Amino acid sequence: VPRYINSFILNHSIFSLVPVEKNITLERPSNIELTCQFITSGNVNSVNVTWKKGDKQLETIHTNATGSILYTQYMFIITDSKQMGSYSCFLEEEKEQRGTFNFKVPEVQGKNKPLITYVGDSVVLICKCQHCSSLNWTWYSNNGSAQVPIDVQMNDKYEIKGTNANETRLKITHLSEDNKGSYWCRAAFPLGESEQRVELVVLSYLVPLKPFLGIAAEVVIVVAVILLYETHTQKKKKLTDDGKEFEQIEQLKSDDSNGIENNAPRHRKNESVSQ
Amino acid sequence: MAHRAEPPDGGWGWMVVLSAFFQSALVFGVLRSFGVFFVELVAAFEEQAARVSWIASIGIAVQQFGSPVGSALSTKYGPRPVVMAGGILAASGMLLASLATTLTHLYLSIGLLSGSGWALTFTPTLACLSRYFSRRRSLATGLALTGVGLSSFAFAPLFQWLVSLYAWRGALLLVSALSLHLVACGALLRPLSLMEDPVVGGPGAQLTSLLHHGPFLRYTVALTLINTGYFIPYIHLIAHLQDLDWDPLSAAFLVSVVAISDLVGRVASGWLGDAVPGPVARLLMLWTTLTGVSLALLPVAHTPTALMALAVAYGFTSGALTPVAFSVLPELVGTGRIYCGLGLVQMVESIGGLLGAPLSGYLRDVTGNYTASFVVAGSFLLAGSGILMTLPHFCSLASTSKPQDRIREAVETKVSLSKEEPEED
Numbered sequence: 001v002p003r004y005i006n007s008f009i010l011n012h013s014i015f016s017l018v019p020v021e022k023n024i025t026l027e028r029p030s031n032i033e034l035t036c037q038f039i040t041s042g043n044v045n046s047v048n049v050t051w052k053k054g055d056k057q058l059e060t061i062h063t064n065a066t067g068s069i070l071y072t073q074y075m076f077i078i079t080d081s082k083q084m085g086s087y088s089c090f091l092e093e094e095k096e097q098r099g100t101f102n103f104k105v106p107e108v109q110g111k112n113k114p115l116i117t118y119v120g121d122s123v124v125l126i127c128k129c130q131h132c133s134s135l136n137w138t139w140y141s142n143n144g145s146a147q148v149p150i151d152v153q154m155n156d157k158y159e160i161k162g163t164n165a166n167e168t169r170l171k172i173t174h175l176s177e178d179n180k181g182s183y184w185c186r187a188a189f190p191l192g193e194s195e196q197r198v199e200l201v202v203l204s205y206l207v208p209l210k211p212f213l214g215i216a217a218e219v220v221i222v223v224a225v226i227l228l229y230e231t232h233t234q235k236k237k238k239l240t241d242d243g244k245e246f247e248q249i250e251q252l253k254s255d256d257s258n259g260i261e262n263n264a265p266r267h268r269k270n271e272s273v274s275q
Numbered sequence: 276m277a278h279r280a281e282p283p284d285g286g287w288g289w290m291v292v293l294s295a296f297f298q299s300a301l302v303f304g305v306l307r308s309f310g311v312f313f314v315e316l317v318a319a320f321e322e323q324a325a326r327v328s329w330i331a332s333i334g335i336a337v338q339q340f341g342s343p344v345g346s347a348l349s350t351k352y353g354p355r356p357v358v359m360a361g362g363i364l365a366a367s368g369m370l371l372a373s374l375a376t377t378l379t380h381l382y383l384s385i386g387l388l389s390g391s392g393w394a395l396t397f398t399p400t401l402a403c404l405s406r407y408f409s410r411r412r413s414l415a416t417g418l419a420l421t422g423v424g425l426s427s428f429a430f431a432p433l434f435q436w437l438v439s440l441y442a443w444r445g446a447l448l449l450v451s452a453l454s455l456h457l458v459a460c461g462a463l464l465r466p467l468s469l470m471e472d473p474v475v476g477g478p479g480a481q482l483t484s485l486l487h488h489g490p491f492l493r494y495t496v497a498l499t500l501i502n503t504g505y506f507i508p509y510i511h512l513i514a515h516l517q518d519l520d521w522d523p524l525s526a527a528f529l530v531s532v533v534a535i536s537d538l539v540g541r542v543a544s545g546w547l548g549d550a551v552p553g554p555v556a557r558l559l560m561l562w563t564t565l566t567g568v569s570l571a572l573l574p575v576a577h578t579p580t581a582l583m584a585l586a587v588a589y590g591f592t593s594g595a596l597t598p599v600a601f602s603v604l605p606e607l608v609g610t611g612r613i614y615c616g617l618g619l620v621q622m623v624e625s626i627g628g629l630l631g632a633p634l635s636g637y638l639r640d641v642t643g644n645y646t647a648s649f650v651v652a653g654s655f656l657l658a659g660s661g662i663l664m665t666l667p668h669f670c671s672l673a674s675t676s677k678p679q680d681r682i683r684e685a686v687e688t689k690v691s692l693s694k695e696e697p698e699e700d
Contacts, residue, residue, distance in 0.1 A: 116440075208441045
């Protein structure tokens with residue numbers, strides 16, 4: 001049996017009648033040991049325990065029992081992607097008890113929301129893999145329906161940083177509207193591949209400019225309304241003020257010419273003016 | 276135009292309140308919600324967080340230190356053209372920022388240009404508001420300042436939505452369009468001439484007379500001390516809650532509760548300031564003392580209910596002191612000199628605001644928790660309220676000064692100044 005540096009043991013127990021599933025993330029070839037514990041109601045020795053990968057039944061399993069608890073174990077080595085998948089242990093009684101181990105390569109995280117940029121800007125697309133050791137990354141862009149690998153040597157437009165790390169960055173400079181669409185980052189593991197999509201939207205500056213001009217026009221209208229309303233009310237006030245001034249000048253003239261004899265009519269006139 | 280003896284206390288004044296409300300929202304609401312752009316800009320320019328934070332810091336600094344310029348220009352030309360020009364500057368800054376290709380462009384466009392625009396809008400508007408009201412001055416100021424709190428609620432989600440649609444460039448362009456409404460707010464500031472205006476003279480004379488005015492200088496020192504302590508909880512409350520192992524959702528909920536009690540405090544204090552007779556400075560001292568006490572007690576509280584109660588008390592009292600702080604000034608220097616007075620106060624008290632947060636952070640780093648910083652903040656507030664007690668007429672029951680008193684005082688100041696400088700005669 002070949003020995004690998006990253007070998008480890010998985011020990012999972014099942015105690016219920018509901019089928020139990022366990023997801024296991026695996027990057028590199030390993031020694032695997034899967035264990036299922038069943039609680040049996042009937043006679044321990046007469047139960048039938050099987051292990052399956054898909055439809056294929058597996059050999060080299062070990063089973064033993066203590067009291068009413070049944071232990072079953074399957075040991076194997078995962079070396080390449082063909083051995084990834086789902087492995088299940090079955091206990092056949094009146095009701096079947098089942099446990100499933102799902103082996104997958106780690107998932108790659110990109111960005112859920114589309115990245116919005118403008119013509120002429122630069123953008124950095126980031127993909128991360130959280131619990132991974134160093135990886136091989138490649139980037140693909142969308143050409144109609146197919147994925148096209150991105151060639152970094154062709155021109156200065158594309159730059160990829162961090163091809164052998166937990167995180168990869170694709171920098172695109174001098175964006176144009178043709179650059180919009182989907183981009184994929186793919187991580188290659190010894191045991192398989194994992195990819196994620198990042199959406200890029202490239203807008204022209206005219207797109208936000210239209211609402212800006214609309215709002216600016218609205219402000220101009222509001223300012224014009226405010227100032228026009230004020231000149232209107234001031235004109236009205238000036239008319240009434242002019243009227244009062246005119247009548248006061250009339251009064252002074254009559255004061256000069258009439259003297260004291262016409263007191264009574266003058267006072268009445270004053271009162272009607274001040275109303 | 277005839278000079279009025281008394282401020283209108285209503286009428287067009289309520290339109291000025293509306294204008295001040297939207298201006299507080301568009302200046303401080305935008306500044307407070309700038310954090311949304313902060314995240315985007317760090318990613319877009321691949322710069323460190325500290326260098327990107329300078330954008331907002333420069334903007335705030337220019338707004339505060341530029342306040343006297345806005346005030347002086349308003350004294351000479353009236354608030355309307357100054358505020359409208361300020362609105363255009365602020366909007367232009369944001370527009371140029373949307374075209375930026377380096378961080379320096381943002382320092383100059385948002386920091387310098389928009390900051391100058393904001394300097395020309397906020398102080399002249401509040402000063403104009405003080406001239407339109409005398410009996411209901413505190414209420415009008417309180418209502419206008421609620422614009423700051425409400426806009427913080429509204430703008431952060433709005434900016435986030437704009438960024439998700441148009442990225443930071445388009446969002447800044449639309450914030451520029453939003454800032455254009457400052458011009459409309461400026462249009463609402465109808466000029467008002469009061470009887471004491473011709474007596475107090477131009478901006479140069481006013482600034483000189485203010486710098487010789489003892490109560491004004493003491494008031495400025497008091498406000499600087501208050502400002503040093505005032506902003507600390509806004510910055511450090513969430514961090515303090517994290518130290519006490521609060522989960523982020525409850526902490527955010529507490530901050531919202533503080534914001535709501537701040538709003539209620541502003542309006543309630545505004546109403547109270549007008550209803551209670553006597554100098555408004557006494558109410559300012561009351562609210563400042565209570566804020567200082569609640570801050571100093573904050574580290575002592577460990578149970579959630581006690582913390583919640585103290586936080587609500589801090590929110591209410593700190594909100595309550597803002598409209599009253601603005602109302603004290605016209606009583607001290609008269610509405611004739613209000614533009615220059617407010618500009619000078621804003622400039623000096625900003626020193627307190629700039630020093631407060633780093634000082635508190637330093638105390639936290641040295642002592643390991645926020646107890647010292649909260650206690651020091653509270654003591655700054657208490658010191659400020661102590662100085663307030665030295666203001667004139669503090670213990671008397673006399674109502675606010677009549678126009679004849681203000682004119683007499685202005686004439687006496689001008690006469691004494693011209694006596695000091697015989698060469699000018």
